[in-house]
Amino acid sequence: MSPVSKRAALGVLTLAGLVLAVAGLWFLAHLGLSGTGSFRATPSTGRIVVLDPSVLNRVDSPVTITAKAKDGGDVWIGRAAPSDARSLVGKAAATSVTGVSVSGWRLETAARGTGTAPTLAGADLWRQQVAGKGTATLAISQTHAPETVVVATRSGKPADLSELTLTWQRQAWTAEAVTALVLGLLLMAGGVAGLARVRGARPERTESDDPTPPERTKPDDPTAPDTRPETTEQTQQPAGTTEPTQQPAATSEEGRR
């Protein structure tokens, strides 16, 4: 491999290591040692909030939903089978949580439907309901997935939420972040070391750079000056010995000049 190719590859390696290390460090800073990732949103007023299985059940880890109402208002959270929630909520005006954005650690939402929802708390289809003044929290274990969660007030009217938070906890995320950080640092170190080594090698000669042709010497003329280039390699000669030399065949001096 030529030195240019080597430098290019090592440069890519260093850059990749840097990216990996930065990513690992960033995730580690947000997830912490417990592997807890929280995503937030402030849903628009006037709509109940619906969290579908496409968000709640994509990761096989417990997820906690926390809803905070403005001014200590009522807030109610219920979880049910997706088809049951769909049958009850119908086409009522709702804010649907469609996904999460890691870059900003926020929930992605979309508005759908029109009209008011029926009384929610009185239906006999909820697997679990929680309610509170100002805040309510519900945890999902994934045991009965898929499930849909609805956030509103007991009467079915939208809750005036100041914040909605979904929190997942997965220890593997922390391990992966640490691995990425360590691997990235190793790649960086390897790349930098490799680059330094390539730069420390003797610069190469080419035809166009060296106008002076090397001196020609007769290999067998013992009286000619030694024009051989110096080499860094040396062989260690044992003490008491002399380097053997090739003895030329008997010739006359006139024949060689």
Next chain:
Amino acid sequence: MTHLFRRPGASSRTAPRRALVGVAAVALSAAALTGCGLGDALVGVQDVPREVGDTAPVSAESAETIATRVLTDATRAREATGAEAQQLRAKALTGAALTVTSADSRLARAGSTSTEPVTKATPPKVLGISRGNSWPRVMLVQSSREDGRTALNVLVSESASEPFKLASSAAMQPSSSVAALDSLDQGSPLNPQGTGLAVAPKALLEEYAASLRYPKPATAEHVSSSDVFARAVRANAKSQADSFAKLASLRQTHTVQPDNTVVISLRDGGAVVFGLLERTDTITLKPSGKSLTPSADFQKLLGKKTLTKSAQMHTYETVVFTVPAKSGTANLVAVDETLVSAKGE
């Protein structure tokens, strides 16, 4: 002289190309790995699990809680009076139970031969839950009455927004039993058409109603009409007619109320059928009779001491049958009757 010494592989034109190829290969490899879902695998993202629709829609624990609430509310609704009564009944009752309870409560208390489905302190026991995610949803619940008798109750949720309400209730006949239903987690299928049963629910109720008729009861082929209730109804009718002697005649009919029929499957392929019959007793004075003095209870119901022309009484009969699969005879296992109206002149 041509330079003989040349470093192997050295070329001023191909080195940058090889570097670019190397960088591109690394980038493409990373992109391929990402496209293969390596990112999702690292994060632990999976496909959404598929919803299962062939099990019970509520858990056993939820069913017990619902049953306790409904039967408690039903008791309160039956005992309520005044303006509050209608609201409580609408909240707790539906179907046959609402029909029966909404009738003249004064008459019901005065003339009823039934005991109302009052739940004792013993918590109710859920025997079965309908299977699937559709509506209506049904629960079969066993409860204990104040007189110690066991009652069978049907709770129905008509839609997603409608909670479960008491739809029908009847006291079990002595020595009767109901075969096992499927587990509460699995759920029991509803079978309104009676597919695979020895007799369709509609035909069953009509046969039984005809076998209670007075005079001239019909012979039932697919249902036993020798149960305690049937014998008592026919005996009472004959006794009443005999007491009128030549003064009046008695005619008794039993009419099926089809909208109140609920059929829930048993594990062995049979079914439990809840139905509602309306009994009409018509007393008509004969030309030879100028007036008729009814019994004290009847006088209280009519608000009259004598009859000069005719009288009519309406009674709701809640009946529960077990029906075998394919062939065999259906049997009455529970029944309740409530007098709902009486008039005469």
